[in-house]
Amino acid sequence: MTSKGEKMALPVGITLDRFIKRNQGAFQFASGELSQLLRDIALAGKIINREVNKAGLVDITGALGTSNVQGENQQKLDVIADIRFIRALKNGGEVCAIITEEEDEIIYTGNDDAKYVVAIDPLDGSSNIDVNVSIGTIFSVYSRVTPRGTKATMEDFLQGGRKQVAAGYILYGSSTILVYTTGAGVNAFTYENSLGEFFLSHRNVKSPEDGAIYSVNEGNFDDFYDYTQRYILNCRKRRMSSRYIGSLVGDFHRNLLKGGIYLYPPTPHYPQGKLRLLYECYPMAFIAEQAGAKAIDCESDILDVKPVSFHQRNSIYIGAPKMIEELEQYFKERGDYVIKAARFEKVGEN
Ligand SMILES: O=P(O)(O)OC[C@H]1O[C@](O)(COP(=O)(O)O)[C@@H](O)[C@@H]1O
Numbered sequence: 001m002t003s004k005g006e007k008m009a010l011p012v013g014i015t016l017d018r019f020i021k022r023n024q025g026a027f028q029f030a031s032g033e034l035s036q037l038l039r040d041i042a043l044a045g046k047i048i049n050r051e052v053n054k055a056g057l058v059d060i061t062g063a064l065g066t067s068n069v070q071g072e073n074q075q076k077l078d079v080i081a082d083i084r085f086i087r088a089l090k091n092g093g094e095v096c097a098i099i100t101e102e103e104d105e106i107i108y109t110g111n112d113d114a115k116y117v118v119a120i121d122p123l124d125g126s127s128n129i130d131v132n133v134s135i136g137t138i139f140s141v142y143s144r145v146t147p148r149g150t151k152a153t154m155e156d157f158l159q160g161g162r163k164q165v166a167a168g169y170i171l172y173g174s175s176t177i178l179v180y181t182t183g184a185g186v187n188a189f190t191y192e193n194s195l196g197e198f199f200l201s202h203r204n205v206k207s208p209e210d211g212a213i214y215s216v217n218e219g220n221f222d223d224f225y226d227y228t229q230r231y232i233l234n235c236r237k238r239r240m241s242s243r244y245i246g247s248l249v250g251d252f253h254r255n256l257l258k259g260g261i262y263l264y265p266p267t268p269h270y271p272q273g274k275l276r277l278l279y280e281c282y283p284m285a286f287i288a289e290q291a292g293a294k295a296i297d298c299e300s301d302i303l304d305v306k307p308v309s310f311h312q313r314n315s316i317y318i319g320a321p322k323m324i325e326e327l328e329q330y331f332k333e334r335g336d337y338v339i340k341a342a343r344f345e346k347v348g349e350n
Pocket residue numbers: 101121123124125126127217246247248249274275
């Protein structure tokens with residue numbers, strides 16, 4: 001079909017399992033542990049897919065009345081997804097420790113001999129759970145740097161975005177799709193409910209060079225930096241389509257296939273940006289770069305941002321390379337604007 005990643009004539013083609021097996025051979029020192037880890041994530045994804053599909057029927061919608069380390073109200077499905085992924089990774093045996101959006105500290109799985117650690121956003125787009133709009137799961141995998149057999153430490157999780165050995169997301173939308181990379185391109189697998197299997201549906205996904213879609217919460221427009229406002233005004237002037245569902249996974253996936261840009265700039269409420277570096281920005285940036293797209297903040301590539309804490313936030317601009325390069329021009333012109341929201345005056349004014 002098109003060059004944006006071959007769309008396979010389905011219904012039944014290569015299962016995720018078979019694809020993982022076939023591609024394991026591409027890695028000289030492959031031991032099968034990462035393959036098993038990916039299967040464990042897919043298994044938990046199938047369970048969450050089932051929960052999401054019946055969200056309106058059973059009592060899994062609405063807030064739980066608790067809040068997470070970021071002070072956000074936890075939705076029931078946030079916590080259900082958290083429990084399901086932790087359990088699947090514990091039972092799978094390939095992961096020694098986990099960082100999730102829903103828990104403050106490192107979760108030890110008891111598999112101290114295991115090779116990998118995982119950072120995960122169990123349920124992305126929580127504000128959309130109750131209203132039947134696409135939501136997702138985002139994951140990022142590292143080989144541990146501490147010795148096997150010992151307790152994993154902060155060091156294992158704060159290695160930096162370019163040390164990820166795998167990253168991906170599951171989108172629970174009109175269909176459920178698992179998209180991941182292990183550093184050798186990006187492939188997507190669509191879930192076939194009746195067979196209970198993920199099948200390869202988009203091989204070697206590539207972002208279009210340019211696009212005509214911009215995704216940003218324009219409700220925050222007045223809080224953005226002047227130069228971000230000018231970039232968005234330019235998108236409007238060029239009659240680009242404004243598409244924002246409020247689920248990073250959903251907005252990113254659309255833009256990856258069609259060509260677009262997602263922006264979550266700093267605002268007074270989130271002076272560092274809203275999205276979390278370890279389990280939202282890094283994994284999406286790894287996928288983006290593997291698909292020929294780009295991911296930056298106003299200082300550097302997202303994958304080069306230094307990690308200092310588990311739940312640190314960061315601004316992110318991610319999408320088609322030409323659109324990011326154009327945005328970078330606006331950043332370059334910002335000159336002597338201080339790194340604060342537009343409401344903050346120019347250096348030396350007042
Ligand atoms: O409502 P806002 O401020 O536009 O934020 C929406 C963004 O926040 C998120 O919901 C944050 O993720 P979580 O739902 O996992 O907390 C993103 O998915 C989404 O892009």
